[in-house]
Amino acid sequence: MMRALGIAATGMQAQQTNVEVIANNIANVSTTGFKRSMAQFQDLLYQSSARVGSASSEAGTLLPTGSQLGLGVRSSGITRITTQGTLTETDNPLDVAVNGRGYFGVKLPNGDIAYTRDGNFSSSSTGEIVTSQGYPVEPGITVDPTATAITINQTGQVIETTAAGKQQTVGQLHLYNFANEAGMEALGGNNFENTDASGEPTQGLPGDPGFGTISQGYVEASNVNVVQEMTSLIEAQRAYEMNSKVIEAADQMMQNTNQIR
Numbered sequence: 001m002m003r004a005l006g007i008a009a010t011g012m013q014a015q016q017t018n019v020e021v022i023a024n025n026i027a028n029v030s031t032t033g034f035k036r037s038m039a040q041f042q043d044l045l046y047q048s049s050a051r052v053g054s055a056s057s058e059a060g061t062l063l064p065t066g067s068q069l070g071l072g073v074r075s076s077g078i079t080r081i082t083t084q085g086t087l088t089e090t091d092n093p094l095d096v097a098v099n100g101r102g103y104f105g106v107k108l109p110n111g112d113i114a115y116t117r118d119g120n121f122s123s124s125s126t127g128e129i130v131t132s133q134g135y136p137v138e139p140g141i142t143v144d145p146t147a148t149a150i151t152i153n154q155t156g157q158v159i160e161t162t163a164a165g166k167q168q169t170v171g172q173l174h175l176y177n178f179a180n181e182a183g184m185e186a187l188g189g190n191n192f193e194n195t196d197a198s199g200e201p202t203q204g205l206p207g208d209p210g211f212g213t214i215s216q217g218y219v220e221a222s223n224v225n226v227v228q229e230m231t232s233l234i235e236a237q238r239a240y241e242m243n244s245k246v247i248e249a250a251d252q253m254m255q256n257t258n259q260i261r
Helices: 002-027 226-258
Strands: 037-043 046-050 067-070 071-082 087-090 094-099 102-105 113-115 149-150 157-161 169-172 175-177 185-188 192-193 203-204 213-216 217-218
Touching: 002 037, 002 226, 087 094, 102 175, 149 213, 157 213
Parallel strands: 094 217
Antiparallel strands: 037 071, 046 067, 087 217, 094 213, 102 113, 113 192, 149 157, 157 169, 175 203, 185 192
16 A cells, blocks of 8 residues: 555656646746746656566466556656747847747857847947847947947848948857757756757858748747646646545555554
8 A cells, every 4th residue: 555655646746846847837938038848757667566478377378468566657857849939029129039940149257158049139338239138149249339220131140320321231140059959958047058968059140051030120939838838737736636636545545454453
């Protein structure tokens, strides 16, 4: 009977993890460039009292099914779903969204390069294009503060219009791709870093084969579907309750056993 208590306890722990992942998805439903996550699970080791295919008689007959008892479930990982989010218009000329594959490069204060889908950019006091946290966007582009207009085309060229009405290209946005986007490590602040699982970044220009294009005046919304998350939350809650019922039933059965005279 103790085995049932342990199995149900692993189920409750697994669903607790599931609820925490769903809660984080819902909390970031309005976060620019956020990618929803999904908890994954796998069954634990099995105890076998009769192995499948073992001999059942001296005549050479074999057990067709055997007898295996599972010991519960555990979390095997949390996968990031990197599907495209909806592009939301902002009318801010420095806001840009990647329509397709690719990440912007961001230079962190320690000199490392982080990667983000959050194209909510601004201008620093010197005219440099920076993120909402003030980190420079790679490869480092500065727009003249006296420019009357800024245009960022689909291929990532940053073009300013001077006070004299002349247009000139002042920089080129780069994009970075990864063989396994889900293998990147989240740093917080909408930033990621590459790992051995993600592979090294491949640099390219917007519009190159395998890279998305740039949409000026837009940002990429979170790819969280609230209806889907609420449905998953209800399923996780019901699964948690069912596992708790198993514990209650096992406990009651043990009490009945102890009361036998």
